[in-house]
Amino acid sequence: MDCRNSQESTLKEIFITQIENKIISGEFEIGQKLPPERELACQMGVSRAVVNAGIVEMSRKGFLEIRPRVGTFVSDFRRNGTIETLVSIMKYHGGTMRPAEIKSLLEFRSVVDSMVIRLIGSNLSDEDAETLDSLVESIGSAQTPAAAAAHNFRFHHELALISGNTIVPLIYSSFRFSAIYLWERFARKYGISCLYSNSRILLDYIKSGQTDEAVLWKQRYTDKALSGEQQIYED
Numbered sequence: 001m002d003c004r005n006s007q008e009s010t011l012k013e014i015f016i017t018q019i020e021n022k023i024i025s026g027e028f029e030i031g032q033k034l035p036p037e038r039e040l041a042c043q044m045g046v047s048r049a050v051v052n053a054g055i056v057e058m059s060r061k062g063f064l065e066i067r068p069r070v071g072t073f074v075s076d077f078r079r080n081g082t083i084e085t086l087v088s089i090m091k092y093h094g095g096t097m098r099p100a101e102i103k104s105l106l107e108f109r110s111v112v113d114s115m116v117i118r119l120i121g122s123n124l125s126d127e128d129a130e131t132l133d134s135l136v137e138s139i140g141s142a143q144t145p146a147a148a149a150a151h152n153f154r155f156h157h158e159l160a161l162i163s164g165n166t167i168v169p170l171i172y173s174s175f176r177f178s179a180i181y182l183w184e185r186f187a188r189k190y191g192i193s194c195l196y197s198n199s200r201i202l203l204d205y206i207k208s209g210q211t212d213e214a215v216l217w218k219q220r221y222t223d224k225a226l227s228g229e230q231q232i233y234e235d
Contacts, residue, residue, distance in 0.1 A: 122211065136199050139151045149181070
């Protein structure tokens with residue numbers, strides 16, 4: 001890629017972020033018609049080619065609807081969005097998620113995690129158990145909340161891989177940014193040792209074949225994060 005194409009790509013990403021933020025925040029309302037591309041280019045200080053490419057990408061992600069010979073309109077991204085749309089929402093305002101988004105994400109993760117635990121059941125091999133033990137211990141020995149959160153993600157992603165389901169690991173990877181963001185916040189508020197303890201108890205239940213107990217434990221500490229004594233919403 002030459003310098004010009006690289007610069008245009010960067011400008012496109014900036015343009016997309018600006019427009020998506022306006023849509024997510026509600027400044028641009030669903031159904032609202034955007035200004036013509038020429039006007040947007042002038043307002044944003046970019047070329048029409050950048051604006052056009054950005055609009056096409058946002059249309060693919062469910063943020064915009066292009067109506068030929070009529071114009072471009074803000075779409076209902078919650079109805080028409082994709083995983084990419086979710087990533088944009090998670091990165092909104094530098095990754096500061098709103099309480100409703102945190103609640104929705106934790107509820108969804110709880111369902112997926114429970115499925116993973118049940119798929120593993122009592123079929124955990126000695127080799128897998130050793131790998132998971134190492135990952136959990138790396139959480140406890142982490143020096144910073146950010147490092148602990150990253151290790152916790154790797155532990156849960158490994159569980160997804162071990163479950164044998166080929167789709168779930170991809171879903172986990174799609175949520176990597178938001179999952180680490182929330183786990184880091186948890187570790188900052190309640191300590192790395194608490195994050196470690198949650199995963200250690202979960203793994204011990206899984207290793208002993210106590211599937212129902214593992215699912216209940218996962219649900220219990222998710223409930224604490226949602227509405228109990230370990231909530232992770234912003235203060």
